[in-house]
Amino acid sequence: MLHYIGLVVMLLASTFALASEPVSTSFWGNTAIGGHDATAYYQADMDRRSRLVKGEKRYRVSWQGADWYFASQASADKFSANPTSYVPHYNGFCANALSLGEGKVKTGGEVWEFFGDELYLFYAEGGRQRWLNGDWQAYKHVADEAWSQILLKN
Incomplete structure (x- = not known):
């Protein structure tokens, strides 16, 4: 029985991993979280207001069917390497x-x-x-x- 439950949990987890999750995007486009740089929120060395950074279209990363924008290529690369750490x-x-x-x-x-x-x-x-x-x-x-x-x- 325990083996069966483990198998069901594993199948559900793999289903979620393959499925695209919904992302909060703009009403008239596919831009995630208002185009803000998702990595900037995590810059604890900056004051709260400074962490609200708009990304640029040239630093766009597609993830979960949405377009995520970043303020720099370094931020886009950081996100691309591990999106779930920043979303x-x-x-x-x-x-x-x-x-x-x-x-x-x-x-x-x-x-x-x-x-x-x-x-x-x-x-x-x-x-x-x-x-x-x-x-x-x-x-x-x-x-x-x-x-x-x-x-x-x-």
Whole structure:
């Protein structure tokens, strides 16, 4: 029985690995997270405002069916080498909306926060404040469940 469960888990994991996950893109294009450089959020030596960096089309990387833009070739290369290290949780969809059962709400990358060591994006500052001032771990748990359901349907 334990062997059977392990096999099912392995098959599900390989299915997710092959499937393309949804990414928060612009309404009129295929640009992920508002065209912001996903690696810049992780530059802890910079102040918060300076980490919100717009990427350029010439430094574009396609991943999960979306176009991710970067401020430099070095940033694009860093992302290309290991995208999952830089992609915001829920591929940039609003963490707060997922935690409230509102589904996939797109974000533009401007409202963000790290919880633990993971990057989360929010549609609006009110959602970020809710997570900062509330039980973000409980909200994350609900959002993770909602995200899992979205991935199963995808």
